Amino acid sequence: MRRFNRVGFYFVLPGLFGLIIFFFLPFGISLYYALTKGITKARFVGLQNFHELLKNPAFLLAAKNTLFFIIIGVPIVTFISLFLSLLMENKLYRFPRWAMLSPMIVPVASGIMGWQGVFGETGMVNLILVSLGLEPRDFFSNTMAIGTVMFIFIIKDIGFMCIIFSGKLSTLNREYKEVFLLESSSYWKYFWKIIVPLVAPTIFFVFIMGTVHSFQIFREVYALYGDNPPRSLYLLQYFLNNNFYKLNYQRLSTAAFILVIMISVIMIGFQRASEMKL
Numbered sequence: 001m002r003r004f005n006r007v008g009f010y011f012v013l014p015g016l017f018g019l020i021i022f023f024f025l026p027f028g029i030s031l032y033y034a035l036t037k038g039i040t041k042a043r044f045v046g047l048q049n050f051h052e053l054l055k056n057p058a059f060l061l062a063a064k065n066t067l068f069f070i071i072i073g074v075p076i077v078t079f080i081s082l083f084l085s086l087l088m089e090n091k092l093y094r095f096p097r098w099a100m101l102s103p104m105i106v107p108v109a110s111g112i113m114g115w116q117g118v119f120g121e122t123g124m125v126n127l128i129l130v131s132l133g134l135e136p137r138d139f140f141s142n143t144m145a146i147g148t149v150m151f152i153f154i155i156k157d158i159g160f161m162c163i164i165f166s167g168k169l170s171t172l173n174r175e176y177k178e179v180f181l182l183e184s185s186s187y188w189k190y191f192w193k194i195i196v197p198l199v200a201p202t203i204f205f206v207f208i209m210g211t212v213h214s215f216q217i218f219r220e221v222y223a224l225y226g227d228n229p230p231r232s233l234y235l236l237q238y239f240l241n242n243n244f245y246k247l248n249y250q251r252l253s254t255a256a257f258i259l260v261i262m263i264s265v266i267m268i269g270f271q272r273a274s275e276m277k278l
Contacts, residue, residue, distance in 0.1 A: 082199070
């Protein structure tokens, strides 16, 4: 038995070694930078870097925009995906899975060209507005940029999340629905009282995945606007990149830790909400 455990440890050792080198070691170095000032002669300053960063207007703007994008965009993706999955479960329509994943597979540059063909100055949407006698709009301007990018994020992620929900819904016992609808004809009550509690862990997982993907939308934002995004799309990734270019490791590490704390608070809040629902 001891020999078996030792052999198993040898198999785990490469992964453990990689975890230490590529995760715990950088985490410790970042924590060191977040609590010190100076490079050659670093001195311990405690939480001073955090205090200064929370007064930085650029960081506060980036944090506000990122938090707004997560709080609005991720729940929309989650519940639309669940709704479409229920439609597919009832066979109201069929859609190939490869087509549902295609928005995530398309390269960013190709996707941006397609979205410019839809929302650009001479894009399809503006052509429709002009044909209806309305004024064309600049969907990528500062006032409408956040809504346009959020729409891109929703369309890009819905298919992937639908596949996750469909896999979970396919495992549910159909007798739940039949028994419940014998006592109540309300499909809405069936959704809230049966479906939501049963798929709550999957909803939480999809919420986490959506939050992760919301940070990846930075690629589309950068492809559209480069280093000069509209004020409403100045995200935390821009702030981190700017400080990385300036080699300001203290501010970069401090912002990364605040970002981790912010995401953790969102995750814990959503988990508590799902537990209360149960």
